[in-house]
Amino acid sequence: MKLHTALTASVSVAAILTSIAPSYAAGLDDLVAAATKEGQLTVIALPHDWCGYGAVIDGFKKKYPGIAVNELNPDAGSGDEIQAIKANQGNTGPQAPDVIDVGLSFGPTAKTDKLIQPYKVSTWDSIPDTAKDADGYWYGDYYGVLSFLVNDDIVKTAPKTWADLQKSDYANAVALSGDPRVANQAIQSVYAAGLSTGAKAGADAGTAGLKYFADLNKAGNFVPVIGKAAPLAQGTTPIVATWDYNALAWKDGFNGNPKAEVVVPSDSVVAGVYIQAISAYAPHLNAAKLWMEYLYSDEGQLGWLAGYCHPIRFNDLAAKKAIPADLLAKLPDPALYAKAVFPTLDEQSAAKDVIAKNWDATVGANVK
Numbered sequence: 001m002k003l004h005t006a007l008t009a010s011v012s013v014a015a016i017l018t019s020i021a022p023s024y025a026a027g028l029d030d031l032v033a034a035a036t037k038e039g040q041l042t043v044i045a046l047p048h049d050w051c052g053y054g055a056v057i058d059g060f061k062k063k064y065p066g067i068a069v070n071e072l073n074p075d076a077g078s079g080d081e082i083q084a085i086k087a088n089q090g091n092t093g094p095q096a097p098d099v100i101d102v103g104l105s106f107g108p109t110a111k112t113d114k115l116i117q118p119y120k121v122s123t124w125d126s127i128p129d130t131a132k133d134a135d136g137y138w139y140g141d142y143y144g145v146l147s148f149l150v151n152d153d154i155v156k157t158a159p160k161t162w163a164d165l166q167k168s169d170y171a172n173a174v175a176l177s178g179d180p181r182v183a184n185q186a187i188q189s190v191y192a193a194g195l196s197t198g199a200k201a202g203a204d205a206g207t208a209g210l211k212y213f214a215d216l217n218k219a220g221n222f223v224p225v226i227g228k229a230a231p232l233a234q235g236t237t238p239i240v241a242t243w244d245y246n247a248l249a250w251k252d253g254f255n256g257n258p259k260a261e262v263v264v265p266s267d268s269v270v271a272g273v274y275i276q277a278i279s280a281y282a283p284h285l286n287a288a289k290l291w292m293e294y295l296y297s298d299e300g301q302l303g304w305l306a307g308y309c310h311p312i313r314f315n316d317l318a319a320k321k322a323i324p325a326d327l328l329a330k331l332p333d334p335a336l337y338a339k340a341v342f343p344t345l346d347e348q349s350a351a352k353d354v355i356a357k358n359w360d361a362t363v364g365a366n367v368k
Contacts, residue, residue, distance in 0.1 A: 052307020072352030103184025141310035149247035162196035175227030175237035196268035206354035238261035245308035
């Protein structure tokens with residue numbers, strides 16, 4: 001993905017928003033004033049230990065102290081976020097999200113369903129064309145690869161591949177980080193498992209992934225509990241399939257208790273891009289736009305990188321030498337990502353449709 005030179009963070013008055021879609025970045029002083037007058041931003045599904053979001057939210061609040069951040073349902077999945085917009089059309093109360101952070105495949109459908117609205121941030125040109133809607137309805141924010149976080153105090157030999165998880169060594173050990181009927185992270189994990197069997201990208205891999213987890217469940221290896229840092233540390237789910245940035249952050253949080261390791265499975269390295277969008281019914285529209293400006297500024301992008309996520313403007317930041325050396329040194333070996341594949345929107349959509357609709361009938365394990 002080739003990135004273009006970023007626009008300057010200071011936007012000219014000529015770029016002030018108009019009512020004609022797509023909206024372009026406002027003069028930041030005007031936007032800050034309008035957002036501060038609204039006084040609030042409502043976000044959803046942003047756990048503080050996901051992608052460094054705790055520090056990112058704190059950074060936004062420190063920069064714009066006149067805007068309170070209302071955080072809805074931190075543990076929600078992408079599907080829940082979309083449903084929250086649908087359920088709050090016309091509602092200007094605290095349950096209506098202004099912005100969403102969802103898996104890539106949710107962007108086009110949300111646009112088609114008229115649930116999101118366009119806005120182009122001032123750094124728009126430095127976002128790869130392949131990771132954004134040309135009209136500004138949605139745009140990639142960060143990416144990572146699926147990995148295994150392993151509690152080494154319980155699991156004596158860590159699995160190195162998806163195929164390894166089928167072994168009897170891992171009885172009652174393996175969990176997903178979400179409900180595969182609605183959560184993008186879990187859907188992509190099932191998809192990655194399907195690809196590891198040699199299935200073709202798209203619906204075939206989705207079907208193969210369902211069979212994989214049905215077999216894992218029958219073998220007694222699958223634990224139908226949403227995998228997080230706490231159950232992994234406690235031993236309830238000693239192996240969790242999750243994005244690498246979650247795994248690395250959780251491992252940091254353990255401080256060696258328990259001892260843990262992060263494994264990128266060699267037989268299927270699936271990368272996932274998440275996206276940002278503004279609700280078509282956002283009660284605090286200016287605050288939503290200012291939030292986007294913050295997230296796509298160098299400061300916001302580096303905040304995600306500190307949380308082990310590769311921000312979508314990573315190449316641009318690197319070219320400008322804007323990434324601190326100590327931060328670069330904390331990132332995993334780039335060689336681990338050499339086999340990474342980025343599923344296309346069509347492939348993701350086809351797989352998501354198969355997995356979400358057939359999980360209950362094929363696997364029969366209600367993840368909660």
